Amino acid sequence: MNLTPIREEICRLGQSLFARGYTHGTSGNISVLLDDGRMLVTPTNASLGDLDPADLAVLDSDGRAVGGLAPTKELPLHSALYRTRGAARAIVHLHSTHSVAASMLPDLDPADIFPPMTPYYLMKVGRTALLPYFRPGDPRIAEAINDLQGRYSSILLANHGPVVSGITLADAGSAIEELEQTAKLYLLVGHRQLRWLDDDEALYLRKQ
Ligand SMILES: [Zn+2]
DSSP states (O other): OOOOOHHHHHHHHHHHHHHTTSOOOTOOOOEOOTTTTTTEOOOOTGGGGGGGGGSSSEEEEOOOEEEESSBBBHHHHHHHHHHHHHTOOEEEEEHHHHHHHHTOOOOOOOOOOOOOOOOHHHHTTTTOOOEOOOTTOTTHHHHHHHHHTOOSSSEETTTTTEEEEEHHHHHHHHHHHHHHHHHHHHHTTOOOOOOOHHHHHHHHTTOO
């Protein structure tokens, strides 16, 4: 299997997200699950803005590192979401500012953080679950993702950042951008009394 195109696609997405301020420093990581069970994932301590396709970590289907640099320390997030989201083939995790800010608001519904504000959030993301705060590297993050039983492609880790899966890398990338912009919108409007889309329209849009 020629991995060059997918390696390059991961680096292009990372560069694009970094250049537009969706992530910063060495935060954020991207993975793709290949049809043969191997995983390509961004390395630890790497800037998404400056990835080298040859450096991406390659893991075999048992999760052993078999090529490239050492994988991100946040690999358990990715593994847990792939285990529970059967159709997912790509995952993007960011420490994007507005999503992190929204995750710290009081009174969020952990089963569905954002109200139905816009059609594209409902169509591209659907619902976002909120998980409690865990220290980086805490194995309980993976357990909490397992406990969601694959019901969510979009998960926000409190005081940390979003994790979004997709059928393709492009899907996961556009969904996490939609989530970040939704968080920004939510912070802009605050908790004022607004007109949300009604339940019928939300139900229709989530099926699109
Ligand atoms: Zn993180």
